[in-house]
Amino acid sequence: xxxxxxxxPAASGLGxxxxxxxxxxxxxxxxxxxxxxxxxxxxxxxxxxxxxxxAFLIPYVIALVFxxxxxxxxxxxxxxxLRKGSVGVWxxxxxxxxxxxxxxxxxxxxISLYYNTIVAWVLWYLLNSFQHPLPWSSCPPDLNxxxxxxxxxxxxxxxxxxxxxxxxxxADINDSGSIQWWLLICLAASxxxxxxCVIRGIETTGKVIYFxxxxxxxxxxxxxxxxLTLPGATKGLIYLxxxxxxxxxxxxxxxxxxxxxxxxxxxxxxxxxxxASYNSPRNDCQKDAVVIALVNSMTSLYASIAVFSVxxxxxxxxxEHCLDRNILSxxxxxxxxxQSISRDDYPAVLMHLNxxxxxxxxxxxxxxxxxxxxxxxxxxxxGLAFIVFTETVLHMPGAPVWAVLFFGMLFTxxxxxxxxxxxxxxxxxxxxxxxxxxxxxxxxxxxxxxxxFLSATCFTLQSGNYWLEIFDNFAASLNLLMLAFLExxxxxxxxxxxxxxxxxxxxxxxxxxxxxRLTWRVVSPLLLxxxxxxxxxxxxxxxxxxxxxxxxxxxxxxxxxxxxPGWVRAACVLLSLLPxxxxxVAALAQLLTRRRWTWRDRDARPDTDMRLDTDTRPDTDTRPDTDTR
Amino acid sequence: MAxxxxxxxxxxxFLTLPCVFHPERMLWLLFFLVSAIHAELCQPGAENAFKVxxxxxxxxxxxxxxxxxxxxxxxxxxxxxxxxxxxxxxxTEISHVLLCNVTQRVSFWFVVTDPSxxxxxxxxxxxxxxxxxxxxxxxxxxxNDQTLEFLKIPSTLAPPMDPSVPIWIIIFGVIxxxxxxxxxxxxxxxxxxxxxxxxxxxxxDDAEDKCENMITIENGIPSDPLDMKGGHINDAFxxxxxxxxxL
Numbered sequence: 001x002x003x004x005x006x007x008x009p010a011a012s013g014l015g016x017x018x019x020x021x022x023x024x025x026x027x028x029x030x031x032x033x034x035x036x037x038x039x040x041x042x043x044x045x046x047x048x049x050x051x052x053x054x055a056f057l058i059p060y061v062i063a064l065v066f067x068x069x070x071x072x073x074x075x076x077x078x079x080x081x082l083r084k085g086s087v088g089v090w091x092x093x094x095x096x097x098x099x100x101x102x103x104x105x106x107x108x109x110x111i112s113l114y115y116n117t118i119v120a121w122v123l124w125y126l127l128n129s130f131q132h133p134l135p136w137s138s139c140p141p142d143l144n145x146x147x148x149x150x151x152x153x154x155x156x157x158x159x160x161x162x163x164x165x166x167x168x169x170x171a172d173i174n175d176s177g178s179i180q181w182w183l184l185i186c187l188a189a190s191x192x193x194x195x196x197c198v199i200r201g202i203e204t205t206g207k208v209i210y211f212x213x214x215x216x217x218x219x220x221x222x223x224x225x226x227x228l229t230l231p232g233a234t235k236g237l238i239y240l241x242x243x244x245x246x247x248x249x250x251x252x253x254x255x256x257x258x259x260x261x262x263x264x265x266x267x268x269x270x271x272x273x274x275x276a277s278y279n280s281p282r283n284d285c286q287k288d289a290v291v292i293a294l295v296n297s298m299t300s301l302y303a304s305i306a307v308f309s310v311x312x313x314x315x316x317x318x319x320e321h322c323l324d325r326n327i328l329s330x331x332x333x334x335x336x337x338x339q340s341i342s343r344d345d346y347p348a349v350l351m352h353l354n355x356x357x358x359x360x361x362x363x364x365x366x367x368x369x370x371x372x373x374x375x376x377x378x379x380x381x382x383g384l385a386f387i388v389f390t391e392t393v394l395h396m397p398g399a400p401v402w403a404v405l406f407f408g409m410l411f412t413x414x415x416x417x418x419x420x421x422x423x424x425x426x427x428x429x430x431x432x433x434x435x436x437x438x439x440x441x442x443x444x445x446x447x448x449x450x451x452x453f454l455s456a457t458c459f460t461l462q463s464g465n466y467w468l469e470i471f472d473n474f475a476a477s478l479n480l481l482m483l484a485f486l487e488x489x490x491x492x493x494x495x496x497x498x499x500x501x502x503x504x505x506x507x508x509x510x511x512x513x514x515x516x517r518l519t520w521r522v523v524s525p526l527l528l529x530x531x532x533x534x535x536x537x538x539x540x541x542x543x544x545x546x547x548x549x550x551x552x553x554x555x556x557x558x559x560x561x562x563x564x565p566g567w568v569r570a571a572c573v574l575l576s577l578l579p580x581x582x583x584x585v586a587a588l589a590q591l592l593t594r595r596r597w598t599w600r601d602r603d604a605r606p607d608t609d610m611r612l613d614t615d616t617r618p619d620t621d622t623r624p625d626t627d628t629r
Numbered sequence: 630m631a632x633x634x635x636x637x638x639x640x641x642x643f644l645t646l647p648c649v650f651h652p653e654r655m656l657w658l659l660f661f662l663v664s665a666i667h668a669e670l671c672q673p674g675a676e677n678a679f680k681v682x683x684x685x686x687x688x689x690x691x692x693x694x695x696x697x698x699x700x701x702x703x704x705x706x707x708x709x710x711x712x713x714x715x716x717x718x719x720x721t722e723i724s725h726v727l728l729c730n731v732t733q734r735v736s737f738w739f740v741v742t743d744p745s746x747x748x749x750x751x752x753x754x755x756x757x758x759x760x761x762x763x764x765x766x767x768x769x770x771x772x773n774d775q776t777l778e779f780l781k782i783p784s785t786l787a788p789p790m791d792p793s794v795p796i797w798i799i800i801f802g803v804i805x806x807x808x809x810x811x812x813x814x815x816x817x818x819x820x821x822x823x824x825x826x827x828x829x830x831x832x833x834d835d836a837e838d839k840c841e842n843m844i845t846i847e848n849g850i851p852s853d854p855l856d857m858k859g860g861h862i863n864d865a866f867x868x869x870x871x872x873x874x875x876l
Contacts, residue, residue: 124797127797127800127801127804128796128797130796130797130800131796131797141786141787141788145785145786145788146783146785146786147783147786148786185801185805186801188805189801189804189805189808192805192808192809192812193808195812196808196811196812196815199812199815199816199819200815200819204815331734332682332734332736335732335733335734335736336733336734337733337734337735338684338685338686338687338734338735339686339687440819440820440823441819442815442816442819
């Protein structure tokens with residue numbers, strides 16, 4: 001055995017024993033809950049449908065095997081071996097790399113701000129689902145009650161409820177507007193629920209996770225069964241899974257597959273490191289990594305089947321309504337008896353009437369109804385949940401029940417991801433010991449949640465949705481890619497492949513196979529670098545713009561494309577750079593501190609360099625990478 | 630238009646007067662006269678005329694009734710009833726309401742005439758009367774605003790059913806209170822646990838403190854005193870795999 005088992009380094013830091021998971025199931029469910037989030041429901045099905053259905057699974061699986069699982073294994077392994085949060089782990093690997101840990105903490109903080117705002121929106125919809133008829137089913141009447149509110153009439157009741165009655169959005173990002181009190185209290189409630197669940201760390205999270213991680217699967221199954229029995233479901237599924245192999249020639253598909261698997265597994269947050277650090281050191285993290293990654297991908301697939309059977313129903317419903325409206329126009333114009341034209345007879349009748357009364361037919365507002373057009377109207381992100389799905393639910397019998405189930409599922413999905421994100425912030429803070437030892441853990445957790453809540457109030461402004469998109473596009477994506485790249489490179493080339501393999505052998509009982517070593521050394525870093533470069537090119541290819549909801553726009557209800565003003569663009573750049581800036585700053589700080597100590601001690605004592613290392617392994621810096629395999 | 634036909638009828642009357650001074654034929658003439666006038670007052674697109682459209686089968690499905698003259702009579706009665714509620718029009722009778730151009734769609738046009746049956750009532754009056762009583766008219770036919778349409782008369786939309794306290798606030802209050810109570814319980818139980826932990830080892834701690842204070846320094850090197858904590862595991866003899874079976 002290469003290394004004797006070392007005493008628990010955390011024991012000296014905390015005084016008490018490091019908290020442990022009650023059982024393996026809690027740990028697995030926490031990691032699965034963290035990985036499975038809102039993106040599995042509203043991003044993967046959209047990608048699957050846009051990129052040629054079944055064909056998309058090919059780049060997706062390749063990305064999973066060569067990028068997702070290897071990086072995931074690295075995170076679990078270092079967390080479990082070094083038994084600290086992200087800051088402690090990276091300081092242990094190399095003091096010069098402590099910036100990676102700090103970057104992860106900052107990034108998790110920023111992401112938790114806007115992610116919990118989305119959870120607050122979901123909570124708002126959930127609370128509004130307990131009534132019949134649902135509030136988004138009809139437009140409110142205008143002031144003199146002769147018609148509906150103009151904005152609602154121009155778009156749709158569902159869009160009006162989302163943009164006006166929920167967000168009360170302004171037409172421009174410069175116009176911040178006021179804080180919407182109902183969103184603020186929903187945000188407070190979301191943070192209160194998060195606080196209640198992470199108040200004592202994994203002790204409380206471990207109990208709640210049984211519900212929050214398993215409830216979504218129950219609801220997905222219910223929706224799947226219900227969705228498959230709805231008319232038109234099979235059309236949606238066929239449309240989703242019909243493979244279009246030609247689409248694989250488009251490099252964008254591969255980029256999106258790699259990006260999706262990366263964000264879907266919630267890598268580089270530091271959350272998996274934190275969760276793994278509470279494991280016993282002799283745990284098979286290799287098997288865990290493979291299992292959790294596979295469960296995450298299976299969930300995405302399962303969710304997309306459920307989502308698309310429901311969306312197929314919606315498309316069929318919309319198509320039939322379109323036909324019915326046309327038929328009604330014809331019947332009203334020519335005074336035919338009611339229900340005299342069936343949907344199947346419509347084309348023939350229309351042709352006949354067009355031949356006999358072309359002028360009268362021409363002035364009717366007839367729309368072309370094609371089922372493919374309705375199936376094509378896909379949506380991703382909040383648009384899927386808050387507009388498309390809410391509208392679909394209206395057409396299902398017993399609408400409030402389905403709305404409650406759907407938003408309850410989204411709420412628990414978001415919550416379980418929030419646990420991991422908040423834990424990624426709290427665990428390093430506990431390890432580093434920012435607060436004195438006599439301050440209880442509940443106070444630290446409460447402080448973190450309070451600071452996050454107060455910072456996130458900016459998203460409850462009327463322009464909050466625009467800022468949320470900025471955070472999502474700029475703060476999250478680029479930084480995660482960069483930090484993950486530094487993680488893999490740091491472990492493989494700084495920590496040392498040989499040492500890392502020895503650690504894994506000690507933990508799991510077998511050395512990593514060549515597949516692992518190859519992907520860690522070459523494939524994953526290369527893939528990450530490619531994705532990062534491609535992402536930057538795509539992001540800054542055209543001037544940064546956003547889509548605004550402007551009722552006064554000529555093409556309303558289409559969203560108006562506007563450019564970001566200068567100060568917002570500066571904020572975007574800042575958000576993209578801030579977390580990663582920790583890496584060079586921390587490395588520089590460490591360098592200067594070392595220099596100062598060496599100079600100071602050179603005057604006092606000649607050979608005290610070795611005692612100044614702050615990590616647990618005394619030979620971190622001087623040992624070169626000796627892996628010759 | 631009405632006057633022209635009226636005069637034509639009169640001419641016809643005078644022409645036939647000498648040879649047709651018969652009570653029955655007089656009645657027939659009068660009937661033609663009246664229907665001619667009525668036909669002119671109620672026409673698609675006529676002044677002060679409104680088109681009505683019913684969608685009975687859409688509303689009632691299997692229980693749909695057929696639209697016949699009796700239903701038309703009920704309709705006339707409802708319109709007359711609505712007009713009687715307008716001040717100055719309390720004398721409106723069913724015969725003052727004229728229907729025409731009934732189609733299979735079920736749609737038709739109607740006008741309301743004044744007692745002299747020569748003029749139609751202004752559209753504005755009819756419109757406001759119908760609007761005020763739309764609900765009653767709907768209920769008489771088991772229809773609603775979407776299935777009984779008066780084109781050109783917009784219906785007053787029902788006011789939104791706003792309860793005094795929106796439902797979502799009630800549910801929010803319940804959930805929030807539960808969460809706050811749970812947080813308080815967790816914090817309190819944490820404090821109790823810590824107090825219990827502090828009380829128990831406090832006696833043992835005092836003894837340990839006394840021992841630690843007695844660290845003697847010999848030859849400039851601190852030496853540990855006798856260990857008072859009890860049995861200690863000697864790492865030299867403890868191995869990973871216990872090959873020896875425990876006693």
